[in-house]
Structures are given as structure tokens and as C-alpha cells.
Amino acid sequence: MGIGDDAAVLELTPGAALLATTDLVIEDVHFRRASASPRDIGWKALAVNLSDIAAMGGIPRWALVALALPASTEAEDVDAFYAGMREAAAPHAVVIVGGDTSASPDGWMINVTLLGEHSGTPRLRSMARAGDAVAVTGALGRSAAGLAALEQGRAPARAGISSGAIEEITRAHLRPTARVAEGAWLGAQPSVHALMDCSDGLATDLGHICRESRVAARVRLERLPVSSAVREAARALGKDPIEWATGGGEDYELLLTCEAAAAKALADGLLSATGTPLTVIGEIAGGEPGVTWLDARGEAVVMQAGYEHFHG
Amino acid sequence: MGIGDDAAVLELTPGAALLATTDLVIEDVHFRRASASPRDIGWKALAVNLSDIAAMGGIPRWALVALALPASTEAEDVDAFYAGMREAAAPHAVVIVGGDTSASPDGWMINVTLLGEHSGTPRLRSMARAGDAVAVTGALGRSAAGLAALEQGRAPARAGISSGAIEEITRAHLRPTARVAEGAWLGAQPSVHALMDCSDGLATDLGHICRESRVAARVRLERLPVSSAVREAARALGKDPIEWATGGGEDYELLLTCEAAAAKALADGLLSATGTPLTVIGEIAGGEPGVTWLDARGEAVVMQAGYEHFHG
Numbered sequence: 001m002g003i004g005d006d007a008a009v010l011e012l013t014p015g016a017a018l019l020a021t022t023d024l025v026i027e028d029v030h031f032r033r034a035s036a037s038p039r040d041i042g043w044k045a046l047a048v049n050l051s052d053i054a055a056m057g058g059i060p061r062w063a064l065v066a067l068a069l070p071a072s073t074e075a076e077d078v079d080a081f082y083a084g085m086r087e088a089a090a091p092h093a094v095v096i097v098g099g100d101t102s103a104s105p106d107g108w109m110i111n112v113t114l115l116g117e118h119s120g121t122p123r124l125r126s127m128a129r130a131g132d133a134v135a136v137t138g139a140l141g142r143s144a145a146g147l148a149a150l151e152q153g154r155a156p157a158r159a160g161i162s163s164g165a166i167e168e169i170t171r172a173h174l175r176p177t178a179r180v181a182e183g184a185w186l187g188a189q190p191s192v193h194a195l196m197d198c199s200d201g202l203a204t205d206l207g208h209i210c211r212e213s214r215v216a217a218r219v220r221l222e223r224l225p226v227s228s229a230v231r232e233a234a235r236a237l238g239k240d241p242i243e244w245a246t247g248g249g250e251d252y253e254l255l256l257t258c259e260a261a262a263a264k265a266l267a268d269g270l271l272s273a274t275g276t277p278l279t280v281i282g283e284i285a286g287g288e289p290g291v292t293w294l295d296a297r298g299e300a301v302v303m304q305a306g307y308e309h310f311h312g
Numbered sequence: 313m314g315i316g317d318d319a320a321v322l323e324l325t326p327g328a329a330l331l332a333t334t335d336l337v338i339e340d341v342h343f344r345r346a347s348a349s350p351r352d353i354g355w356k357a358l359a360v361n362l363s364d365i366a367a368m369g370g371i372p373r374w375a376l377v378a379l380a381l382p383a384s385t386e387a388e389d390v391d392a393f394y395a396g397m398r399e400a401a402a403p404h405a406v407v408i409v410g411g412d413t414s415a416s417p418d419g420w421m422i423n424v425t426l427l428g429e430h431s432g433t434p435r436l437r438s439m440a441r442a443g444d445a446v447a448v449t450g451a452l453g454r455s456a457a458g459l460a461a462l463e464q465g466r467a468p469a470r471a472g473i474s475s476g477a478i479e480e481i482t483r484a485h486l487r488p489t490a491r492v493a494e495g496a497w498l499g500a501q502p503s504v505h506a507l508m509d510c511s512d513g514l515a516t517d518l519g520h521i522c523r524e525s526r527v528a529a530r531v532r533l534e535r536l537p538v539s540s541a542v543r544e545a546a547r548a549l550g551k552d553p554i555e556w557a558t559g560g561g562e563d564y565e566l567l568l569t570c571e572a573a574a575a576k577a578l579a580d581g582l583l584s585a586t587g588t589p590l591t592v593i594g595e596i597a598g599g600e601p602g603v604t605w606l607d608a609r610g611e612a613v614v615m616q617a618g619y620e621h622f623h624g
Binding site: 027051099103109115 | 415
């Protein structure tokens with residue numbers, strides 16, 4: 001009720017808590033028009049918010065979409081933007097219930113606020129405990145590999161990457177899939193302690209868990225789930241696939257800590273419930289908050305520590 | 313709970329409906345840095361959203377604030393922005409529960425999403441009925457007068473407007489006060505039918521009520537509440553104060569329709585509950601949706617029909 005009125009009027013499931021998250025997506029900061037279509041931009045602007053709700057173990061419900069566009073924008077680009085957004089929203093029955101539009105003096109700017117609900121106990125970044133296993137859904141480094149390929153310009157195949165690999169990594173960058181079903185399933189398991197999404201890169205995000213839970217983490221680099229497409233792109237572009245996996249960001253996988261003894265059952269259960277793998281990549285210990293990276297011989301190595309957008 | 317996590321976790325009052333609204337505020341579209349301080353910008357970005365919740369008769373609760381700033385921005389300007397926002401939020405106990413920050417390739421961009429709640433029946437734009445009186449809180453045209461004075465440059469006094477009048481009209485433009493208590497009170501009165509805020513100008517906003525309620529409105533121009541400060545500024549700047557009142561926008565007063573016989577009691581009750589006057593300015597009739605403006609002799613006159621921001 002009230003859509004098109006001053007505010008949307010929404011009915012939460014009785015007893016559920018409300019979840020709310022908001023994300024800015026700005027041209028030449030978060031995307032480039034040269035490599036992202038309006039449909040991609042709409043998809044991703046919604047997907048990054050879906051991922052935030054998934055990271056709380058919640059159910060996404062309603063989106064508010066604010067869109068500022070230059071006067072020169074074509075109507076078909078605006079239609080394609082909303083089509084991409086609806087395409088990302090549809091599998092989750094998320095409805096756009098309100099928004100705002102404005103002229104932009106410069107490029108495209110999008111703000112999406114996503115509202116969701118949660119009927120149990122949301123898992124927070126502060127809930128990791130010493131002795132926990134650290135695990136991640138899916139695979140890491142795809143989005144960074146896709147960005148690197150796109151930044152090569154319009155003919156990434158010339159860089160010597162197969163079209164199948166290009167498709168996998170550019171899709172991961174332009175049309176990321178939020179782990180909504182995985183978040184809801186994981187968030188309902190008592191053995192899951194801390195849960196968040198891996199949007200700023202494993203190094204930064206696991207660092208948040210360490211700081212907010214006042215624990216240390218050790219990650220075994222050889223255990224990081226990195227797809228052959230990412231390894232292929234890294235070889236072709238002269239990059240380190242492990243750096244993409246630890247520092248690349250925008251993978252929108254879920255990062256969690258859980259009771260170590262329950263990790264295998266969790267992975268089996270998640271795979272059977274959603275088809276998505278869960279990989280144990282390390283463990284939580286007491287001590288000074290921070291992430292230690294261990295190589296195959298168990299020796300600490302230094303990895304790049306974060307993810308920056310185009311700017312700066 | 314969950315502030316600083318992927319999403320905020322919020323508890324609605326049991327039985328209440330959720331209200332949600334979002335507004336973009338963009339440099340050189342909605343404000344100019346030359347006339348609006350960072351504190352003004354923060355205040356207004358929150359106030360325009362408070363007004364949307366007020367317009368539903370709701371109680372504002374939580375804000376999510378997304379802020380994109382150029383790399384050159386001074387930390388003290390960011391602090392002042394949030395101080396202005398907190399200053400506007402404090403009287404309503406609204407809490408900032410989440411947000412996002414980003415670099416901006418150009419000017420300042422702000423998106424505020426405000427969540428509120430409503431325990432009764434929200435009043436919509438579609439609820440006007442033939443025979444209703446049309447009424448407005450406070451006074452109209454102040455914001456447009458303030459903008460006109462500010463656009464004169466740094467020395468509006470030179471335009472021959474007294475400092476008291478300058479203070480009243482520039483404050484209305486830069487630090488508008490949302491009619492939150494008024495909206496809650498009016499929204500609880502059974503005699504109030506349609507309710508909305510007057511943010512795009514009386515002509516546009518009453519036009520929305522007419523279209524969505526499928527009714528016509530007649531407004532008596534001589535009844536429009538226009539303060540002496542607005543009349544003084546109009547004289548000094550060679551403008552028509554009635555055009556500011558009908559087409560100026562951004563007054564953030566409440567516009568309503570109500571049972572005609574109840575109008576006087578409503579005005580008395582609102583004044584005694586909140587100190588804010590309510591003025592009957594016209595009536596609703598059947599017929600083709602649209603607004604007719606009547607002069608003192610009861611003859612129809614043509615008024616400018618809307619409000620545009622700086623752009624184009």
C-alpha cells in the first residue's frame with residue numbers, strides 16, 4: 001500500500017525483525033559504462049544489497065531505488081536498468097516499493113535500499129570464537145579476474161583467455177549472484193557463528209570478523225577455492241590468482257566461522273540444500289586480532305590487504 | 313543490533329506497519345555549495361525524508377545515510393554534515409542505523425532512506441472525496457522566496473529585504489522543518505481524508521491528489537497563507553508571492569482534504585496540539601481531475617504549474 005505516495009506502507013511477518021541495508025553505486029567509481037551495460041548496472045545494484053541481507057541470514061523483501069541520471073540518458077537505457085534490477089530481484093520475489101529519481105550533473109548514480117526480515121537470531125561479524133573453522137561459499141577471485149579482463153578492453157580473448165573462462169569471470173564481475181538461499185540456510189544452523197558477505201575481499205572482510213570478535217584468523221592459501229577460469233586468466237594477464245582471491249573483492253560469497261567439528265556436516269548440508277560448495281580455508285584462534293596467511297609449508301606470508309575501487 | 317554489520321536489525325512496534333521512503337539530494341541539482349553549508353545540507357537531507365513520513369501520519373524511527381563525496385572534501389565538512397543531520401533527527405529520536413560511503417567523481421551526493429511506523433490507517437493521496445475542504449499547514453512560498461533571495465548572491469539585504477524577512481525565508485529554504493507532530497495528529501483524525509506533503513509545490517501536489525482521487529479541486533488564491541516576509545521579498549525582487557505559494561515547492565507543509573464541516577475543529581485542534589495553524593484554501597468537487605485557481609472575484613486564473621530544480 002502507499003506505493004506512489006509519500007512513503008511505502010509495508011507489513012512485516014509478525015514476530016520477524018526488520019533488516020535494512022543501503023548501497024551506493026556510482027559511475028566511474030563502482031562501474032564503467034564502457035564495460036557494464038545498463039542491464040548489468042541494474043542487476044548488480046540490486047545484487048550487492050541482496051548479498052547484505054543474505055549475509056545476515058535474512059529474507060530480502062522490498063527495495064527502494066533512487067536513480068540520478070544525466071539529461072542525455074536514453075529512455076531505453078533506463079528501461080534496461082530496471083529490467084536488470086527486476087531480473088536480479090525476481091528469484092527472491094523482491095518488489096521495488098518506492099524510490100526517487102533526479103537529474104545528475106555528471107554520470108549515473110544509483111542508491112538501493114533493501115529491506116528484509118529475519119525470524120531467528122541474525123549472525124553478526126562479532127560472533128566468531130577461538131577454535132572455529134573459517135569457511136567460504138563458492139569460489140574467490142572471479143570478480144577481480146573479470147574486472148582485470150574487462151579493463152583490457154573489448155577483446156579480452158586476445159589476451160589469450162578462453163571464451164568460457166571470460167564468460168565465467170566477467171559474469172561474476174558484472175552480474176554477481178548473491179547467496180540468498182545459502183545465507184538463509186547457514187543462518188539457521190546453530191553451529192554457524194559469525195557470518196558476513198565477502199564484498200570487500202577476503203583480507204578486509206575476515207579482518208572485520210577478527211576485529212569485531214577480538215580473535216585472530218589463520219588462512220591456508222592452498223585451500224582457497226579458486227576456479228580454473230581464474231587461474232587461466234591470471235596466467236594470461238601475468239597476475240597472481242591468490243592475490244585476486246584474498247584482496248580482489250566483489251565476489252559476494254559468504255564468509256563464516258563455525259564449530260570446527262561441524263564444518264563437514266555444514267558443507268554437506270549446504271551442498272545438498274542449495275548446490276553450493278562450502279570450503280574450510282582456515283581457523284580462528286585467540287590473540288591479537290588480524291589475519292595470518294599460511295603457505296603450503298605452513299609459513300606466514302604477506303598478502304595485499306584490501307580492495308580499492310577505480311578511484312585513488 | 314547489527315549496526316556496522318551487513319544490515320541493521322530493527323524491531324518494529326508489534327502490530328505497526330512499516331513506512332519506508334528514500335530521497336536523493338545532489339549538489340547543483342538540489343543545492344548549491346555557495347549558499348548551503350554542509351550543516352544545512354545534512355539537516356535538509358534528513359528533513360525532506362521526515363516530511364514524507366509525516367505526510368503518511370507516521371512516526372519516523374531509523375535512517376540509512378549514503379554519502380558520496382569528492383576526494384577533496386574536508387573532514388570538518390563531513391562532521392558538519394552529520395551534525396546537521398543529527399540536529400534535524402534529534403527532536404524525533406530518529407537514529408542513523410546504517411549507510412554507505414563512497415568517493416564521488418564530481419560533487420556531493422546524498423541518499424537518505426527513512427523508515428518509520430504507523431499503527432493506524434495511513435492517509436493516502438487517493439482518499440480525497442467530493443465535498444471535502446482543502447487545507448494546508450503553516451504558510452506557503454517561503455522556500456521559493458528564500459531560494460530567490462539566496463540566488464541574488466551573498467548580500468540579499470541589498471535587494472531591500474529586511475534581515476528578519478531574509479532570516480525567515482532562507483531558513484525555510486535551507487533548514488525546512490518537517491511537520492512530524494502535525495502529521496501524526498492529523499493522521500489520527502477520522503475527518504482527515506487525503507494527506508500528503510507539499511514538497512513539489514501546491515499546484516503539482518494538489519494535482520497528484522486530484523489525479524489519484526479522481527476529483528477536481530478549486531483553490532481560492534486570496535486564502536493562501538503567505539507570510540509578510542514572503543510578500544516583502546516578492547516586492548523587493550519584483551516577483552509574485554502567489555506564484556511562489558502555488559508553484560514554488562519545498563515548503564514541506566502538509567496538504568490535506570477533510571470533511572468540510574470538520575475543518576474548523578481540525579484547525580483549532582491542530583493549533584492547540586502543535587501550535588501550527590491550518591488554513592482552508594479551497595474545496596474538492598467531482599469532475600475532470602485538475603486544479604482550478606480562483607481570484608478574489610471567484611474567476612478562474614492561470615497559475616504556473618510546477619516546480620523545477622536548478623537543472624533545466
